[in-house]
Amino acid sequence: MPRLIDSESLARVMKQRVVRSAERRLLISNISGSAEAEDSYAIVNCRGFGRKRAFRTYRFQGPLDDSIERTRTQRVLCSGYPRENVTYTQVFQLGGCSWRCWYCYVDVALLSGTESRGAWLTSEDLLELYEEEPDRPDIIDLSGGQPDLAPGWPVWMVRALAAKSYGNRIFLRSEDNLSGALLTETLDASDLRILREARYSRIGCFKGFDAESFSFNTKAVPSGFDRQFEVARDIISAGIDFFAYVTLTGPRTEDIAAKVADFMDRLQDVHPLLPLRVVPLKVTPSSTWPQPGSPVAADAGRTEIEALSRWTAEIVRRIPAATRSLPMEEISL
Numbered sequence: 498m499p500r501l502i503d504s505e506s507l508a509r510v511m512k513q514r515v516v517r518s519a520e521r522r523l524l525i526s527n528i529s530g531s532a533e534a535e536d537s538y539a540i541v542n543c544r545g546f547g548r549k550r551a552f553r554t555y556r557f558q559g560p561l562d563d564s565i566e567r568t569r570t571q572r573v574l575c576s577g578y579p580r581e582n583v584t585y586t587q588v589f590q591l592g593g594c595s596w597r598c599w600y601c602y603v604d605v606a607l608l609s610g611t612e613s614r615g616a617w618l619t620s621e622d623l624l625e626l627y628e629e630e631p632d633r634p635d636i637i638d639l640s641g642g643q644p645d646l647a648p649g650w651p652v653w654m655v656r657a658l659a660a661k662s663y664g665n666r667i668f669l670r671s672e673d674n675l676s677g678a679l680l681t682e683t684l685d686a687s688d689l690r691i692l693r694e695a696r697y698s699r700i701g702c703f704k705g706f707d708a709e710s711f712s713f714n715t716k717a718v719p720s721g722f723d724r725q726f727e728v729a730r731d732i733i734s735a736g737i738d739f740f741a742y743v744t745l746t747g748p749r750t751e752d753i754a755a756k757v758a759d760f761m762d763r764l765q766d767v768h769p770l771l772p773l774r775v776v777p778l779k780v781t782p783s784s785t786w787p788q789p790g791s792p793v794a795a796d797a798g799r800t801e802i803e804a805l806s807r808w809t810a811e812i813v814r815r816i817p818a819a820t821r822s823l824p825m826e827e828i829s830l
């Protein structure tokens with residue numbers, strides 16, 4: 498069996514490769530010419546350093562067999578954003594990640610801090626590229642890779658936006674694979690206040706429903722599964738607006754019902770209503786998959802179908818319909 502990734506060690510290496518904190522510069526991936534750029538949903542823009550993403554069909558979200566759950570989750574995760582049929586986000590990608598999820602839609606080179614596949618840019622540089630675009634989304638999404646390798650990035654972007662005439666019309670999101678340093682240990686009180694007061698949402702992603710499926714998905718040591726709950730708890734306790742996705746893929750396994758129920762217990766231990774802010778994804782093939790239809794994908798897909806069904810059953814069993822019927826962002830954590 499290949500050696501599992503030591504998340505902390507790889508994160509240290511990646512930080513050195515993709516973050517220059519003193520200058521507030523980041524290695525931002527150039528997506529042009531990548532396998533990722535071949536995907537149907539990728540509209541590469543900003544001279545290759547960004548992509549526009551459409552939230553139109555929500556096909557990437559799990560096929561939930563409950564009408565309230567289906568309706569509730571069909572919306573871009575971004576507090577305060579008006580409900581619209583099609584929502585576009587402007588995505589920028591940090592060029593490193595400490596994990597190697599088998600289903601990742603990003604090229605490995607764009608996860609590895611490969612300097613030749615990006616450029617060192619500040620948030621102000623990114624906004625200049627954004628301003629060149631004729632049709633600009635009003636949601637900016639700091640993505641990756643693993644954007645939380647640069648904990649200061651959302652704060653730098655809020656400050657850069659504040660200097661712009663259009664800045665107060667923009668909603669900001671950043672993603673977080675819930676593996677890194679605690680936000681409250683990396684940002685000071687004034688930075689946290691900036692994030693709380695901005696139109697800012699943080700989107701975590703839980704990988705799997707137990708330590709085994711976590712390792713299967715990320716190729717990282719299983720302790721990272723527990724870490725995800727600590728990081729999520731810290732973000733919520735800091736008062737930051739928080740949503741999450743979860744991928745419920747895993748190896749062929751027994752007792753999926755009990756494992757998903759345990760996972761839901763862990764989420765509810767962070768906050769009783771946290772499951773209502775978590776959207777399960779349906780992993781779909783992308784251009785970066787080395788072997789579409791591979792045994793890994795087939796096994797994971799079978800597990801995912803059952804786990805998705807158990808996910809819905811657990812939510813319906815645990816939380817009254819009146820609460821579940823509220824829009825996601827009205828679920829107060």
Ligand code: SF4
Binds near residue numbers: 596597602642
């Ligand atoms: S954490 Fe996200 S960016 Fe990193 S490998 Fe997994 S899916 Fe890709």
